[in-house]
Amino acid sequence: MMVQQAEDNFNRIAAYSIQTENDIVNARQLIRYHAKQFGMGIVDQTRITTAVSELFRNMYQYAGGGDVFVDQGIFSGHNALIITCVDEGPGIEDLDLVMKDGYSSGSGMGYGLPGAKRLVDVFSIESEVSKGTKVRVMKWI
Amino acid sequence: MKKWNEQIDHSMQEKRIPIIKIGDYLIVSIQIDMHDKLAIQLQSQILSEIEKTGARGVLIDISVLEMVDSFIGRMLSGMASMASIMDAAVVIVGMQPAVAITLVELGLEMPGVDTALNMEKGIEMLERRLGQKFQNLS
Numbered sequence: 001m002m003v004q005q006a007e008d009n010f011n012r013i014a015a016y017s018i019q020t021e022n023d024i025v026n027a028r029q030l031i032r033y034h035a036k037q038f039g040m041g042i043v044d045q046t047r048i049t050t051a052v053s054e055l056f057r058n059m060y061q062y063a064g065g066g067d068v069f070v071d072q073g074i075f076s077g078h079n080a081l082i083i084t085c086v087d088e089g090p091g092i093e094d095l096d097l098v099m100k101d102g103y104s105s106g107s108g109m110g111y112g113l114p115g116a117k118r119l120v121d122v123f124s125i126e127s128e129v130s131k132g133t134k135v136r137v138m139k140w141i
Numbered sequence: 142m143k144k145w146n147e148q149i150d151h152s153m154q155e156k157r158i159p160i161i162k163i164g165d166y167l168i169v170s171i172q173i174d175m176h177d178k179l180a181i182q183l184q185s186q187i188l189s190e191i192e193k194t195g196a197r198g199v200l201i202d203i204s205v206l207e208m209v210d211s212f213i214g215r216m217l218s219g220m221a222s223m224a225s226i227m228d229a230a231v232v233i234v235g236m237q238p239a240v241a242i243t244l245v246e247l248g249l250e251m252p253g254v255d256t257a258l259n260m261e262k263g264i265e266m267l268e269r270r271l272g273q274k275f276q277n278l279s
Contacts, residue, residue: 021176028208032208046240046243050208
């Protein structure tokens with residue numbers, strides 16, 4: 001089990017669970033709410049909402065769901081809104097492949113991960129086959 | 142607990158987006174943040190409405206949508222190509238600037254999808270395309 005705790009210099013704001021399609025909709029609306037609370041402009045709000053929508057759908061489709069952690073913290077000198085998605089799904093064998101534009105293994109168009117990466121300021125992914133996947137995105141506030 | 146979940150699932154299925162027919166046109170206004178099943182349902186709902194009514198043009202208003210991700214984008218462009226095979230033209234109207242910016246950055250350029258700034262321009266676009274006036278349809 002991947003235990004996800006807030007890192008020392010991060011402040012945990014919220015945690016959500018993605019189990020159903022409706023959870024995806026609710027959680028992405030809540031992320032937009034947090035982005036707005038931190039004073040992000042409308043375009044950045046839309047970017048982060050869209051990026052997490054891709055990540056939440058991946059968790060739902062490939063891992064049957066997972067957990068979402070929302071933090072605020074300082075990362076390389078920037079004040080950031082940090083969203084971490086953790087699942088205990090099958091994991092990703094070839095990370096380079098899924099990060100390639102146009103690759104898709106499911107019903108997506110293959111814009112999921114590389115597309116989400118373009119919409120955020122920091123994107124990191126860790127995965128272990130048959131253990132799970134952790135994707136973290138950050139957007140400067 | 143289970144019963145409660147079933148109730149939620151049931152109410153989710155009942156959520157429907159109305160499709161309004163005026164003359165040869167169908168008008169769809171998406172007013173809610175759709176989950177994936179609802180988006181797929183809307184797609185087939187519009188296609189069967191085209192078949193049933195013989196509509197030549199479909200206007201889809203997304204001015205309230207705050208976000209279009211790859212799934213909804215794919216649903217919209219898929220619907221445009223399916224409708225065009227059924228001899229109906231689809232125009233997406235009212236996309237918010239932030240949504241347009243995000244879609245392009247996401248890498249989703251929705252080839253073959255016609256867009257218009259607002260409903261009025263969308264109607265003009267369809268009128269030009271179909272060579273007939275919206276008002277004169279009966």
